[in-house]
Amino acid sequence: MAAAKKPAKKVTKPSSRAPKAASSSRPVAEKYTSTALSLESVSQDFARADLRFDGVDHSQSTFEARVFLNNAEANEKTPTTPESGYAGRFHIFGHGGCFGDVGHCEVRGPRRPFDPRPAHPLTPATKIVIATQAIRQALGKGKQVTVTVVPIVLSGTKLCDFKKVLKFDKISVVTYR
């Protein structure tokens, strides 16, 4: 274990800790809306249904991602209700931007299958939203669905890009009996 840097002197005062309502000073990040996705192969015969997001980037800010089905107009003010198509949410505890030198946060791929070292800490994440009722509701209305993901920035550092916080590779519906 390498030594850490020398201790910091207390040079600034932390802010007030008084609880407050969701801050209006939060940056507004870009949302995502899919094209119409086919649910043809998904039957209604399930006990649980998940929306699985693969390849989710966590290198930047910390955010909440609200997921809506068939509501392309959804934004951070949209009620999180079934009537709004709200399916659930996931959260990302972000790295906070890159604090290293050139290449420090670069995840190189494809990973060699027998490399004994753990994969890069910024290997993209998988997030699962248990969305049984919302998917059942969407299936009740048709065999196509759009997925809108609204990122709400919760926290971050000066090194973060607060506009493009939401990056992922793939959305899947996974059902279970």
Added chain:
Amino acid sequence: MSNLTLRPSVEGLEQAPDQLQALRDAYGKMQALRGDDNRSWVYWAGLHGYPQWMCWHHGRVGQGNPRRYNLFLPWHRAFLLYFEHSMKDQNEKAVLPWWDWTSDTSHSIGLPSSFTDPQVDGAANPLYSGPVPSMLSVPEHTSARYPGSPAELPTADQVETLLSLSSFVDFTLQIEDIHDQIHGWAGGMNPANSDEGGDMGAVATAAYDPIFWSHHCMIDRIWYLWQLRQGVNNVPDDYVQKPLAPFGLTVGDVLDINRLGYEYGVTEQVLTTDGPA
């Protein structure tokens, strides 16, 4: 049980002035040590984020195995254990408390008052903030928080739902998501500067904030409660031998918290030492 350290709730600790003072004393002494002293606050926080980045979050692809695995829970259990040892090395009476963000008090006031009072008895409160070294464009400072509304904190019902999940992989993904939420909630954004968040809100700086340790203690406790329902050794077989660097432990070594020397409770009070001979 007498040889086990009982980790109390923060609310329980606040009812036990001697224990609360011991925690402040231990944190204060660690924060006063030089950062290159491997007993110091800066050293331990730096293992998690900047500059050593050893923490485990989210799944990664395993060795010789295309399946992802996730050491979030066992890695942080080992991390807390050695941090607690280092803390006790400064004050043997200090114990690591868990912050129950589902409690009525938390849903009323948010962060516990013992962590939000800037000063105690006229001196800086070591539970309020800790030293953060300089890192790139972020200058050295003392940790800050801009917490959200208490109503946004997770509920006991949400935790109960987690405890009913029978698969470890399922459970760890869902509890990590709540963990992520709390980091964002506690860090928050500076209302006076919209491109600056609190330290809990980034992996780089989170562990420099004293509330980090009690948040993770809560996560560890929920894993323990899950283990009581779903099995202490309930992890995929191929997890057991995974190393938890740099602690010299494997996943299998940290499954039983009693073997690690601690237990979770709310409060502990000796009623008498005058029993029959």
